Amino acid sequence: MEQSSLFGDGVDIDTETPTTAEATAPTDARAQAAARAAELRHELDYHAYRYYMLDAPEITDAAFDKMLVELQEIEATYPDLVTPDSYTQRVGGYVSEQFTPVTHMARMYSMDDAMDLDELDAWLQRTEDALGAGSVTYTCELKIDGLGVALTYQNGTFVRAATRGDGTTGEDVSLNVRTIKDVPMHLSEPALAHMGADRERTIEVRGEVYMPKGSFVRLNEEADAEGRDPFANPRNAAAGSLRQKDPKVTVRRDLATFIYAIADTDPLHVHSQREFLDWLRSAGFSVNPNVARCATPAEVHEFCAQALEHRGDLDYDIDGVVVKVDSFQQQLDLGFTARAPRWAIAFKFPPEEKQTVLREIRIQVGRTGVLTPVAEFDPVTVAGSTIARATLHNIDEIRRKNVREGDTIIVHKAGDVIPEVVGPVLDKRPADSVDWQMPEVCPVCGSPVVHEDGEVAYRCVSIDCPAQLKERLLHWVSRGCMDVDGLGDEIVDKMIAAGLIHDVADFYQLTVDDIAGLDTGRTYASSNSKKGVKKGDPIPVGLKTAEKIIAELNKSKSQPLGRVLFALGIRHVGKSVGEVIAERFLSIDKLILASEGDIAECEGIGPKIAASVKQFLAVPENLAVLERLRQAGLSLEVDLGAAHAQAAAEAGVAGELADAQPLAGLTFVLTGTLVNRTRDEAGAALKVLGAKVSGSVSKKTSYLVAGPKAGSKLTKAEQLGVPVLDEDALEQILATGEVPEA
DSSP states (O other): OEEOGGGSSOOOOOOOOOOOOOOOOOHHHHHHHHHHHHHHHHHHHHHHHHHHTSSOOOSOHHHHHHHHHHHHHHHHHOGGGOOTTSGGGSOSOOOOSSSOEEEOSSOOOOOOEEOSHHHHHHHHHHHHHHHOTTOOOEEEEEEEOSEEEEEEEETTEEEEEEEOTTSSEEEBOHHHHTTOTTSOSBOOHHHHHHHGGGTTSOEEEEEEEEOOHHHHHHHHHHHHHTTOOOOSSHHHHHHHHHTOSSHHHHHTTOOEEEEEEESOOGGGTOOBHHHHHHHHHHHTOOOOSOEEEESSHHHHHHHHHHHHHHGGGSSSOEEEEEEEESBHHHHHHHOBOSSSBTTEEEEEOOOOEEEEEEEEEEEEEOTTOBEEEEEEEEEEEETTEEEEEEEOOSHHHHHHHTOOTTOEEEEEEETTTEEEEEEEOGGGOOTTOOOOOOOSBOTTTOOBEEOOTTOOOOEEOOTTOHHHHHHHHHHHHSTTTTOOTTOOHHHHHHHHHTTOOSSGGGGGGOOHHHHHTSEEEEEOSSOBTTTTBOTTOEEEOOHHHHHHHHHHHHHHTTSOHHHHHHHTTOTTOOHHHHHHHHHHHOBHHHHHHSOHHHHHTSTTOOHHHHHHHHHHHTOHHHHHHHHHHHHTTOOOBOOHHHHHHHHHHHHTOOHHHHHHOTTTTOEEEEESOOSSSOHHHHHHHHHHTTOEEESSOOTTOOEEEEOTTOOHHHHHHHHHTOOEEOHHHHHHHHHHSOOOOO
């Protein structure tokens, strides 16, 4: 094994989506699978948004991967349930609206994970089987826990930097990346000379932006001194620093990079990952020195073990090892699945574990009334930061883990991010310990706690519960909901304490004077006679900030109905579900009158979501809040004209043609691969012209549009005598509104 010297005395380096026959399971089983797949897609989108956009994950990597595997299994069983926007078909990540979108030169793929050595060995065996035993050399690199970035150079000069985003489109963060000291603005002459005639070609290299541990500690010390919330970990700090609107903030954050990939290797005239890393170093990029070239799976194991042993010695966080087939030709031979290369895998480290004492299990009441037990334990440093609490989720989890107050417990960070209680050290359990029980009344408001049969959760049912109020209010104003900038945790706390708000409708009754006089919770550090303040006086919100908040609240009144439904905090209703319901019922009044069955018929919405919506709308207090929101000027219905015009524009359909609805009464089914647009885009365009788009072929189908690789839908259409159109015919329909004669 050739490797860098950090892990030993080695030699320094200079350095699918399988096709499946369409399922023939019973209709009810398929319907259940479709509903579950829709729920999983919503959950995966929500948690990916929390991770990539908010840098505030709520679940562990393992929990996310478990949902992803379940969705993959459903889609493998029922291939017709696969949608273009399914998480199985795309790279993780999101594109923010804060920065200019940038299209990558080539897709930035995600990486498949091996969560243990068995999964790593399975990948190594598949690779050896595909390429020939003994013919593969691997490059092992540390998996940096940072933020993916793409750097573009033209004729050797830096021109742009973008985040990974959704893999195809990222965010332009060029100004901020220019402040990172180890990013070269010009590539070295020897590296350009190596490119020969291709030296003027545009290249896009990829890597990670990270924050060194020392810089992270200093940043959080400054935050504490200034009364700001500290960052949870270096990755969140790096992500937040790179997304700053002001580069002056970024430059103070001491970010760094490691580069390890490129969109197109052709201009470099290199033939392996090893040669490529050598070229990167010669060009002036920062390349991680801890790399090994391994000839056998055993050497891969050895590198992984050494990396795990020495991870604590590094001044940056790593959460695994990336193992790549070294030869670029062999990489081409293996290719890609829909979301990841087959020629690489990320071996994820098991979390670092520590022992501490569980002092108390406290109850936290969420915005939907769920009572969540939280373990509070003696502070302990794990994976680079100090933790003192971790969620225990529910009473079933407490019983499964068999933890009690007073226990010595084992804790770790799942995915090196989320604090988690692993279990007790039983031989250290106190003799007088007893099983912990859920309370019978809400610890916040004293209302009875309800536990429904078949549910794990215990709930406080009081709509006036202060704990729920704060969480509901913060959810309402958060990004992705009503998107009210400036209303954070502290100000909302002060509003509640002052009696200004009791529900979300009260936001729209606030005045500038109400907000300006609120105490921020901070005090003046010194006296100022001109301003009439003394050291220690409370600092108010102030007139300018109050005016900005009122302006933001007024702007939020124009948020579409789908956003409002999401912001209300209805159980199981995320942003996508809210948009689907709004598109189907068009107004809150029609939704109130709809039956549970009507709601369940919406695409991707099963009985569980429908029941939750009806339960919410059956509460008189909730209806009263909706009416007050309407009176405050919020839009609780869909502007069909505006929505129709927007849909037509997005679909590339002429407005006059869309208004005529020439395809009304016709039902189309799409199958196979389309060249000019995705099936999803084609379906949206057909709907704009009045057509109904179905996911299955039946006697009611008017036309089947079939591209290459059409499956059993084409066979069924031919059996039923349904006319079949190709993509050229589809484009003619979308341009003219008329179906061409066969």
